[in-house]
Amino acid sequence: MATLLTNDQTALPDASTDKPSQSGGNAKPVKTRKELILQRWYALKNERSSWIREYKDISNVLLPRAGRFFVEDRNRGNRRNQNIFDSTATKSLRVLGAGLMAGATSPARPWIALKTPYDDLNKKHSVKTWCADVTKLILDIFNRSNVYRSLHSMYEEIGAFGTSVSIIMTDYQDVIRMYPLTAGEYCISTSDRGEVDTLYREFQKTVAQLVKQFGYANVSDNTRSMYDTGNLDVWRTVIHCIEPNEDRDPSKSDARNMAWTSTYLEIGGSSDSQQSSNMGTTGGDNALLSVSGFKKFRVVAPRWSTYGGDIYGNGPAMDALGDIRQLQHEQLRKGQAIDYMTKPPLQMPTSLKNHDIDTLPGGASYVDSATPNGGIRTLFDVNLRLDYLLSDIEDVRSRIKSAFYEDLFLMLANNTNANMTATEVAELHEEKMLMLGPVIERLHDELLKPLVDAAFDIIVEAGLLPPPPPELAGVSLQVEFVSILAQAQKQIGTNSIDKLTMALGAVVTMQINAQQPVTVLDNFDPDGWYEQYTDALGTDPGLDVDPDQRDAARAARAKAAQQAQQQAAMQQAAETAKTAAQAPTQGGASNVLSDTMSNLTGYTGGPQ
Incomplete structure (x- = not known):
């Protein structure tokens, strides 16, 4: 595999970012990067606090292993399902997660297709073939990495808590790797357009992990001391923030001046930091472990549904x-x-x-x-x-199963009508897809499109992209979804096409039976019907013939038909001449051909 180029360029902390500067004797000191991170983390936690209680209630009765509401909640195997006496809701959530996985992002079949914004360009065979090859490359990378495992956990997370979050990173082994988070360990914020553009998360790593990932020189003094004394398994708290880089210089492309900044801060609990004390950290110092950047926001944060200006989503649970x-x-x-x-x-x-007193069956007790x-x-x-x-x-x-759309995903499995026709099944699918349609659209916009865009960018930077055809020079690409759920919504439109073709066939049959010219087909475009139907069904472009080859074949077929018609006319003329030569006239003394030639000869004037 070619050497990968990452858009996450790590830069070591600059000492100048930790020192407050003063512009005058009475000027207030400028807050350091550490202080700004702690200040915003505390503000985002305070903003999220109203959601935590409901998250805990959902976790207690639905997913006891999900949710991290304390930084120490890690790898704990203690029993957590004491509040679950009926697992119906948990099983329904499993069905929802599996249904979204199989219906929207099935690893067993293509669920995306790359296209250009221009229909004429999409019809060119070279463009269709190249887009299909790149699509297969992206799906193959997804299969080789942990993308599908992460997506499944995200579907369950969004069904339970209404919001799910995952970080997308370049990986030198799998090209792309996702790091899904769970409710309680992260905070998000949105831009003025309502799009998630900021992620803060709090987690813990051991001393050994910190030194290995960020280097001995970048960790805090406490961590270095523990590392030197062999206390490698002591847990240390880290804050990771990904947010827009408001202070960047657009003319520069180094890590500190990318569109999004990615910063890791180790919390040691400085006594003079109010934010640190609020978070319960004790002892030691705070250290900037790493400052890096992203060209694009490498975080996907889909929400089931939102109301008004809410940042976090509302889910079925x-x-x-x-x-x-x-x-x-x-x-x-x-x-x-x-x-x-x-x-x-x-x-x-x-x-x-x-x-x-023996209260068991058959027991004996002696009484007065x-x-x-x-x-x-x-x-x-x-x-x-x-x-x-x-x-x-x-x-x-039944109400719980309906809330988690279990009746939709198990629609055919739970159907007891063995004689249901294909039309009835299609109408049933149409009814259910209308209920799930808004959720699928939001998943496309907030999860799957950013994921495919990130994969495409990583492939380009890694040099794995096949050479595009000349027609695509300077042309942008767009993602079209062809999953089962996406196609089910598209196929709602094929019902009207099917009804049209069936009615058209009936009219054609009537005209043929009445021995009338089939004039109704003058209104029907077979090529347009084929393009719309294959697009709705999401068939592989490799099955299509190049339009230039198709037109050339049609022209050759028309030319061959014309030549055959000319040969038939010439043969008919020859047969007519032969018949004329054999037809006797003037009592058998001559024939039609000789008489015709004699008449024509007379018009030449003859010798004088």
Whole structure:
């Protein structure tokens, strides 16, 4: 593989960024880069704080292993599912994640196609072939890297918390690599256009990991001291921020002057930093580990849906949280009620105190016969109608499954009508796709398009892009989605095309049966029908014939037909002449041909 060129150029911290400068005796000192990072991180955490409680509630009853709400939440195997008494919601979320994975970004089939903005250019065979080759290259890189594993976890994350985030980085082994995050360990912010353009995250690395990744000279004094004494597995807190570089010089292309800055800051908990104390850090110093840059925002942060100026998204789990809580409560109470009915609390006389009472089936207890039942009876009776409770539980389960679109993704698997026609299946797909359409469009805009753009840029910088045809010089490319879900929405339009062609065929049949000219086909463009239908179905461009070759074949076929028609006319003329030569006239003394020649000879004037 060719040597990769990365757009993330690492630059070591500049000592000047850590020193405040003063323009005068009374001027306020300029905040250092460290102080600015801590200040904004604390502000973003405060902005996000109103979402954390709901994130925790969702994590408790849906995904106990997801969510990192404390910086120390790492690799903990303690039991976390004590609040889940019914796993319906978790299974429905799994179905949602798997359905989005198979429907939008299936590793088993193409789900993107590169095209130009111009239809005429897209019809050229060289352009179509090159775009198809680049598409296959991008999908092959995705298959070789961790992209699909990351996408699956992001789909579950966005279904649970409404927002999912992943960092896209150049990788020297896999070309591209994604680093998905979970709720609670990151903060995001948006631009004036409502697009996510800032990411702050807090995580921990060991002393050994910090020194290996950033170098001994760039870590804090505390970390160097621990490294020197062999305390390699002590965890250290790091803040990573990716944000627009407002102070860059556009005329320069070094790491410090790229459009987005990427900075790692090790938190040592300086005592004079209010922000550090608010984050609970203790002891040591803060150190800029790395300052680097990106030409483009290498973070994807899709949101299920947003309202107004909200930064974080709203997901299906938030809509179904009340139903999920109700389901857990009903299952808990159902178990308690069954326990009360099968093993109720007992009321016994004081004379039996400290005596053995066998409450198991077939057990024997010795009591005073003068007292009915020995004075042993239930403390209170519980008469639970389990049928009513189970009916309500099933109703809650159906609402949860509907909230996670389980009925959509398992539509055909759960269908009991074995005689359903293809038309009925198509109409059912159309109805469901209309419900999921807005979510798919948002995933395209906020997740998949930026991912494909990043992969294309990395391929270009790595020198892996095949030479483009001359027609593409100076032409931009755009991504078209041809996944199952995307095609399902497009194929809604094919229903009208199918109805048109069926009606057209019926009219053609009527005209033929009536022995009339088939004039209705004068309104039909077969080439236009083919282009629209193949585009809606997303077929491989390799199946198409080059339009120039097609036109040449048609011209050759027309020329051959014309030549055949001319030969037929010449043959008919020869047959006519032969017949004329054999037809006798003037009592058999001559024939039509000789008489004609004689008549023509007379017009020449003859010899004088």
